[in-house]
Amino acid sequence: MSNDTKFLLDESKLPKAWYNINADMPVPPEPVLNPQTLEPVTPDFLSVLFPMSLIMQEISTEAQIEIPEPVREIYKLWRPTPMFRARRLELALDTPAHIYYKYEGVSPVGSHKPNTAVPQAFYNKEAGTKALTTETGAGQWGSALAMACNFFDLDLEVYMVKVSYNQKPYRRMVIENYGAEVYASPTDRTQYGRSVLAEHPDSPGSLGIAISEAVEAAATSGGAKKYSLGSVLNHVLMHQTVIGEETLLQMEMAGEYPDVIVACTGGGSNFGGFAFPFVRENLKNGKKTTIIAAEPAASPSLTRGTYTFDYGDTAKMAPVVKMHTLGHGFVPPTIHAGGLRYHGMAPQVSALVNNGDIQAQSVPQLETFQAAMAFTRAEGIIPAPESTHAIAVALREAMKCKESGEKKVIAFNLSGHGHFDMAAYDAFNKGQLEDYEYPAEAIAEAMKELPEVG
Numbered sequence: 220m221s222n223d224t225k226f227l228l229d230e231s232k233l234p235k236a237w238y239n240i241n242a243d244m245p246v247p248p249e250p251v252l253n254p255q256t257l258e259p260v261t262p263d264f265l266s267v268l269f270p271m272s273l274i275m276q277e278i279s280t281e282a283q284i285e286i287p288e289p290v291r292e293i294y295k296l297w298r299p300t301p302m303f304r305a306r307r308l309e310l311a312l313d314t315p316a317h318i319y320y321k322y323e324g325v326s327p328v329g330s331h332k333p334n335t336a337v338p339q340a341f342y343n344k345e346a347g348t349k350a351l352t353t354e355t356g357a358g359q360w361g362s363a364l365a366m367a368c369n370f371f372d373l374d375l376e377v378y379m380v381k382v383s384y385n386q387k388p389y390r391r392m393v394i395e396n397y398g399a400e401v402y403a404s405p406t407d408r409t410q411y412g413r414s415v416l417a418e419h420p421d422s423p424g425s426l427g428i429a430i431s432e433a434v435e436a437a438a439t440s441g442g443a444k445k446y447s448l449g450s451v452l453n454h455v456l457m458h459q460t461v462i463g464e465e466t467l468l469q470m471e472m473a474g475e476y477p478d479v480i481v482a483c484t485g486g487g488s489n490f491g492g493f494a495f496p497f498v499r500e501n502l503k504n505g506k507k508t509t510i511i512a513a514e515p516a517a518s519p520s521l522t523r524g525t526y527t528f529d530y531g532d533t534a535k536m537a538p539v540v541k542m543h544t545l546g547h548g549f550v551p552p553t554i555h556a557g558g559l560r561y562h563g564m565a566p567q568v569s570a571l572v573n574n575g576d577i578q579a580q581s582v583p584q585l586e587t588f589q590a591a592m593a594f595t596r597a598e599g600i601i602p603a604p605e606s607t608h609a610i611a612v613a614l615r616e617a618m619k620c621k622e623s624g625e626k627k628v629i630a631f632n633l634s635g636h637g638h639f640d641m642a643a644y645d646a647f648n649k650g651q652l653e654d655y656e657y658p659a660e661a662i663a664e665a666m667k668e669l670p671e672v673g
């Protein structure tokens with residue numbers, strides 16, 4: 220076992236391929252359905268929104284997809300990212316567990332999101348796309364795609380959930396610094412946005428609504444614009460697997476193998492990226508790592524949602540997929556982990572939870588901030604409010620080890636830093652943050668509008 224605190228890979232170890240878990244899924248994939256007909260989608264339907272290269276990745280069953288050289292060159296601006304052993308946190312907790320974390324906050328925009336923003340911009344440029352549309356919650360995805368579009372000289376229109384637009388003005392400014400346009404969603408720029416505003420003039424917005432607006436803007440552009448999604452889809456999770464592939468090499472440097480791994484889940488991309496290579500090792504190479512998805516109690520799709528077919532967006536324009544969902548009409552409470560406020564979950568993550576290959580835990584907001592404080596005061600890094608969910612579950616596991624005396628090896632993904640989220644920490648420090656459990660009646664209500672898939 221190594222005595223080091225940080226584990227750094229040199230650029231030659233940057234992965235040459237993404238891992239496509241579709242090749243190894245223990246259950247066959249469910250079809251993706253056209254939202255109008257509820258029949259399986261055709262590539263034609265998807266090609267209004269995405270370039271063919273990404274559609275082919277979406278349905279590929281090859282285990283390894285080569286990373287294009289121009290993408291690897293840009294990855295080298297921040298990858299490989301470091302993995303740390305949290306020695307000071309272990310001491311502070313007085314736990315026999317060994318705790319490791321992979322840190323994605325070293326990317327230029329401070330999260331894992333550029334891992335897919337860069338290839339998505341690359342493939343669009345290659346296909347001749349001139350402009351992209353997208354949505355963003357907390358602004359992390361908007362920042363990442365704005366940076367990537369700027370690198371590949373593409374225009375970008377960002378529909379930003381209104382409550383975040385108001386709560387996080389610095390993220391909007393970051394997006395604008397890269398040259399993209401940002402609008403507070405619901406907007407009056409789209410038919411769907413106008414219909415929401417007519418009914419709810421004070422709507423705080425939601426990811427589901429912002430997705431509908433961005434999809435409409437691309438679909439009605441006569442081919443001028445394509446759409447880009449920052450999570451949920453297979454190709455997005457696949458692009459993120461550079462995280463887990465690097466971590467496997469870094470655990471080898473550490474001379475240990477994790478008993479437990481944890482990542483937070485909004486749409487499932489940093490979780491999939493971190494965990495899928497470990498799922499592969501469990502499924503194919505006899506490893507027995509416990510793999511946990513950590514989600515907010517206020518937006519609990521995996522732990523309290525239903526595994527069923529549902530629309531990906533509020534206006535029923537995005538494809539229907541089988542996933543854990545709280546209902547596409549779900550408008551989540553305005554918790555500070557803006558990136559985790561989505562009604563659904565990536566189909567592959569959902570299928571693996573449903574099949575018992577991975578687990579899920581939900582965490583109340585206050586526990587996530589308490590965990591963040593313990594982490595910051597031991598390790599120095601201020602985590603993104605989303606990432607604090609992973610920290611909280613890692614702490615739960617470490618405290619179990621303290622009780623039982625077990626020396627488990629725990630690794631979690633620190634998906635980003637929280638430097639633009641200081642208002643949330645300020646509220647926590649002033650005792651103004653509250654817990655919020657999503658009410659069972661609201662879940663039952665939103666579930667009444669599911670598509671009737673035969």
Ligand SMILES: *Cc1c(COP(=O)(O)O)cnc(C)c1O
Pocket residue numbers: 329330331332359360449450451483484485486487488489490558559603605606634635636
């Ligand atoms: C967007 C975001 C998330 C949640 O999205 P996933 O697709 O579930 O990874 C988590 N952490 C950070 C820092 C984010 O920016």
